[in-house]
Amino acid sequence: MRDSKIKIIASGGLVGILAAILVKLGNPANMGVCVACFFRDITGALGLHRASVVQYIRPEIPGFILGAFIMAKIKGEFKSRGGSAPILRFILAFFLMIGALVFLGCPLRMILRLANGDLNAIVGLLGYIVGIWIGTQFLKKGFTLGRSVKQPEIGGYTMPVFAIILIILLLSAPSFILFSEKGPGSMHAPVFISLGIGLLIGAVLQRTRLCTAGGIRDVILIRDFHLLSGLIGIFLFALLGNLIFNYNAFQIGFANQPIAHNDFVWNFLGMTLTGLCAVLLGGCPLRQTILAGEGDQDAAITILGLMAGAAFAHNFSLAASPKGVPYNGKIAVIIGLIIVVIIGFSKVLDFVRKENKGGVQIEA
């Protein structure tokens, strides 16, 4: 038990310190790793949105997928599985991304922002906790997206192959792939270092199952602090890494934080939406990326939903910028919260109805 505690803290610590190093080597400030932002940049590089400042094939993402894939293969945990409410997962992932892009970061970046003194991340964290709490209430009442089942073997390779294609497109840079010339998309660590770090993180997290939503969810639901200690590991080591490698950029406060805005309400509500979606999906974007590498096609659908959300966010001016949250983004978050709560309730009602009919058999 103690051993697993050390491992989860160490794996979180590894993510934290490597994120600080990636910033030192060229990634945008407080964005050593951001799963939402990186999928958004990839979506832009593929031309699915045209925000010219956030287009780049971030090698960390294919690294996560392939690192998890290789480790899962070695450990015999690669399994082609899926079929658990794919379209609902797509919708939940879509809105997870909208929430994240209104806050400006996935939950991992939220921790990294906090570790560099960005206090807006505390507001985001409070929203995230509220979203997760709402999600756990649905889980307690019987919410489920249903079982995943065994799928044709080749389906499990979808995301690993997608990852390889992304790397090929990055290295060959054909003219139809878009790369930002200015803005966050133009800032990146050397390709092979990013890829190597991605592979390492993917492999390690496949083993330790680190999940930013799970960390908070498990405390609320079952008083289990295991995954939370991993999140604390991320925070402490990112803080340490920032103080060592990026000391001049370290500043505590709300105003003028890098790639962030200080609109409290929408930082809070954006992350509420993200937290709620992450719990109903069974894991945060980081965890979904790892699962997609293990052959989980529900996670693969989730990634497609994240990318669709990113495309819409920039095509319809939903995403925030350091200037603030656009009107459309606020409306999108509200619509997202309503839709996701309806999904939550409807699945709970399904469960209650079945139970009343005596149709749910958890005790066979």
Place this chain on the structure above:
Amino acid sequence: MKHNVVDARGRSCPEPVVMTKNAIDKFDGQPIEVLVDAMVAVENIKRFAHNQGFDVEVIKNEEDYTLIIRK
């Protein structure tokens, strides 16, 4: 034996643990048998059950795992 089987195969995180928790809440001395098909669910349930003061025996089947939970 029949009434203490929980089939959590194919369920997303954290449903296997929630289902196990519901069964443990109703524990009547009879061992609880939990079926799961992912190693992550095995680890999560083991950790949860140990924290609740239960012993867990893991049996590897061809495609899945059977966990026997008892005091």
